Amino acid sequence: MDKVNLRRRLASARASLSPEQLRANATRVRETLLEQPWVQMAGLVACYWSEGHEPATHGLVLALWKHGATVMLPVLRDDNDLDWAVYDGPDSLAPGRFGIMEPVDTRRGVDAIRTAALVIVPALAVDPATGVRLGRGGGSYDRVLSRVGPNVPTVALLHDGELVEGVPAEPHDRPVRFAMTPSGLTSLM
Structure with a gap:
């Protein structure tokens, strides 16, 4: 199945x-x-700050923050790459480009992702055999994942039924190491 029809x-x-x-x-x-x-x-x-029917991250972000983690959320740049800024509680967010909530804190740059000890990304599907994720098609998170170190856990959040064999892959697609669904955590690599 091609990416467009699979996304649909x-x-x-x-x-x-x-x-x-x-x-x-x-x-x-x-x-x-x-x-x-x-x-x-x-x-x-x-x-990331979820929207619509994505697996919701609002409670997760708040829980991580309350447990003492520094949480960075993406800020979409004009070139569709992702800058990063620190989440400092629910009042630290404002609508950004396309209405997606973003932190109002100082931008840390696209390379700030290199310092993260854990990276949680959105996906529509993940191939359980390869870890290749299917995103929305803008390539923003493939750029992010290309900057993450090889030993950093990368986790895609999914609903049940979104671990899909045969997700189409292109040379720029970057795999994730784990898929998290309501049914449990799947190690992919």
């Missing part, structure tokens, strides 16, 4: 999830992820 199919499946199911999924993903020792020990975490 997965987006449609996500849109059919009820608000109750989305909340339950977010709770299970957050709780399971926070149980991982390598998550608990990560001092600097790069995450």
Whole structure:
């Protein structure tokens, strides 16, 4: 299946999830992820502020922050690359480009991701055999993942049913090491 049709199919499946199911999924993903020792020990975490039918990260970001982690969230640049700024509580966010909530803190630059001990990224699907993720098609997170060190845990958050064999891959696509679904954590590499 090509990327466009796969994106369309997965987006449609996500849109059919009820608000109750989305909340339950977010709770299970957050709780399971926070149980991982390598998550608990990560001092600097790069995450994202979810929107729409994505696996919700708002509670996860808040929990990481309350447990003492420094959490960086992306700031979309005009070239579709991602800058990073520190989350400092719910009042530290404002709508950015396309209305996506972003931190208002000082920008740290695109290379700030190199200092993260844990990187959590969005995805529509992940291939369990290769770790290749399917994003929205802008390439922003493939650029991010190309800057992350080889020993840094990279985790894509998904709903159940989004681990998909045969996700189409292109040379610029970068794999993730883990996929987190409401059903559990899958090690990919």
